[in-house]
Amino acid sequence: MPDTQQDGYMTADGRRIGPVVMEMRNITLRFGGVVAIKDISFDIREGEIRAIIGPNGAGKSSMLNVISGFYKPQEGEVIYKGARRPPMKPYQVARDGIARTFQNIALFEGMTVLDNVMTGRLNHMRSGLLGQAFWWAGAQKEEVANREVAEKVIDFLEIQNIRKTPVSRLPYGLKKRVELARALAAEPKILLLDEPMAGMNVEEKEDMCRFILDVNDEFGTTIALIEHDMGVVMDLSDRVVVMDYGKKIGDGTPDEVRANQEVIDAYLGVAHD
Numbered sequence: 599m600p601d602t603q604q605d606g607y608m609t610a611d612g613r614r615i616g617p618v619v620m621e622m623r624n625i626t627l628r629f630g631g632v633v634a635i636k637d638i639s640f641d642i643r644e645g646e647i648r649a650i651i652g653p654n655g656a657g658k659s660s661m662l663n664v665i666s667g668f669y670k671p672q673e674g675e676v677i678y679k680g681a682r683r684p685p686m687k688p689y690q691v692a693r694d695g696i697a698r699t700f701q702n703i704a705l706f707e708g709m710t711v712l713d714n715v716m717t718g719r720l721n722h723m724r725s726g727l728l729g730q731a732f733w734w735a736g737a738q739k740e741e742v743a744n745r746e747v748a749e750k751v752i753d754f755l756e757i758q759n760i761r762k763t764p765v766s767r768l769p770y771g772l773k774k775r776v777e778l779a780r781a782l783a784a785e786p787k788i789l790l791l792d793e794p795m796a797g798m799n800v801e802e803k804e805d806m807c808r809f810i811l812d813v814n815d816e817f818g819t820t821i822a823l824i825e826h827d828m829g830v831v832m833d834l835s836d837r838v839v840v841m842d843y844g845k846k847i848g849d850g851t852p853d854e855v856r857a858n859q860e861v862i863d864a865y866l867g868v869a870h871d
């Protein structure tokens with residue numbers, strides 16, 4: 599792997615990995631007396647699928663929240679697109695090209711699939727209520743364009759047949775896919791997935807794996823994901839960060855972390871669901 603951040607490289611399976619797009623530098627995050635993240639540094643390259651693994655309570659979701667800008671670490675800095683990222687509101691993060699899904703599904707259960715996916719477009723809508731009242735032609739044009747993106751994502755994730763179905767009626771695996779659709783509708787540069795396959799059966803997992811790879815391949819989306827299924831992690835990811843008790847205990851290719859004794863002792867050697 600090249601060590602200059604400007605260079606990219608080709609993976610064995612012919613995907614292009616670009617330069618570093620985000621860098622975490624000495625991040626420490628505390629909740630009162632609990633230290634969720636202890637002095638962790640790592641980077642994410644453009645086009646990469648970067649996994650974060652580790653036991654429950656290791657600090658993985660907290661780290662994803664730091665990457666997304668939702669949590670502000672007490673120490674350290676996040677370098678995004680070559681500059682130190684200032685504290686941001688969630689909508690600013692979304693405008694800056696970062697979208698996410700949650701460990702616990704966060705959809706509007708009473709709304710249809712299409713309407714849920716449309717909420718992923720909110721950051722792309724310039725005209726608010728006033729705009730719609732006074733300049734409805736422009737707002738209408740925007741609405742049509744946004745709907746087009748939403749429909750494209752729905753086609754891409756093969757959920758056309760349920761686009762008018764209220765989310766509450768869907769099985770768990772499909773809800774997870776709708777959540778992915780909403781995140782994709784924002785057309786993110788970086789997509790953050792918190793346990794996208796947790797609770798899924800084998801078939802649902804295979805589908806989700808395929809869609810994650812397709813998104814990465816088709817749109818060049820950089821992906822950071824938390825996942826417990828080691829088979830999935832090893833198959834999907836280019837590089838893996840391993841966390842344990844808030845500390846980083848491993849970082850490298852799947853083969854490298856698999857051979858790391860500290861990682862084996864803390865995580866890989868024990869059974870996980």
Ligand SMILES: Nc1ncnc2c1ncn2[C@@H]1O[C@H](COP(=O)(O)OP(=O)(O)O)[C@@H](O)[C@H]1O
Pocket residue numbers: 629632633634652653654655656657658659660661
């Ligand atoms: N919002 C919060 N308030 C207080 N403590 C939290 C909060 N979020 C996470 N923690 C604590 O931080 C630690 C790491 O949690 P988390 O990031 O959720 O781990 P993981 O996702 O690896 O299971 C845990 O001890 C957890 O209880």
Ligand SMILES: [Mg+2]
Pocket residue numbers: 658659660701
């Ligand atoms: Mg978590």
